[in-house]
Amino acid sequence: MTQTRSPEARSAETRSVVIERDMPHPPEKVWRALTTQPLIEDWLMANDFAPKVGHRFRLSTTPVGGWNGIIDCQVLAVEPPERLSYTWASMGLESVVTFTVTPTAAGARLRMEQSGFPADATQNLRGAEYGWNNFLGRLEQVVERA
């Protein structure tokens, strides 16, 4: 890397998780799954979502280990049936989740991007606050549907 960065800039560096799926369903249907409260509960988590910019909502699941199972969110963008974005704050991690739906010949492509992971987050996770048992507990939750 040739770019010069100050230590502050480096510590503020973030990464993101991107997942794309082609789905044999029309964009409007995918949009309903993304933005309808009972449907969100079916695939993601219990919630009090509303498709309004600025709306604060909470996603919640069974607490595991040292994690309370709660994610605090705020809607940033609602552009039916193309783009939905909200903040995602949990376990000291602040990030933004953005769903983009684009029409394809066979249906729709859904892109999920979660951005804002600090580059040094591995250290946070290994910190004293999240010990071995908590980690395994969270892992179990992640893989329950794997």
Add this chain to the structure above:
Amino acid sequence: MTQADSLFRALGDPTRRALYERLARGGEHTVHALTDGAGVSQPAVSKHLAVLKAAGLVRDRREGRETHYSAEPKALAPLADWMTLYGAFWEGRLDRMEDLLRRMDQ
């Protein structure tokens, strides 16, 4: 398949996860000892241990007619990362969304 994928696949099975968690608590255990309380047959336990070994999660040591297994906690390092955890989280959740879409009317 990335290393993280093979770890998730190995630990995605509840029986294997229980075996791994038992080994992760420490010490060496024989297949015999691990079969007690596993709720499955000894050949099944051996098969699960082979998957865990292939993923680098356990190591084995042969002594006479018995094989002793122990955990290799360092193998979990690729998972000790928010990005990997969330990547697997969203893959699972999007699988659920596709199940839901199949059940929904147009």
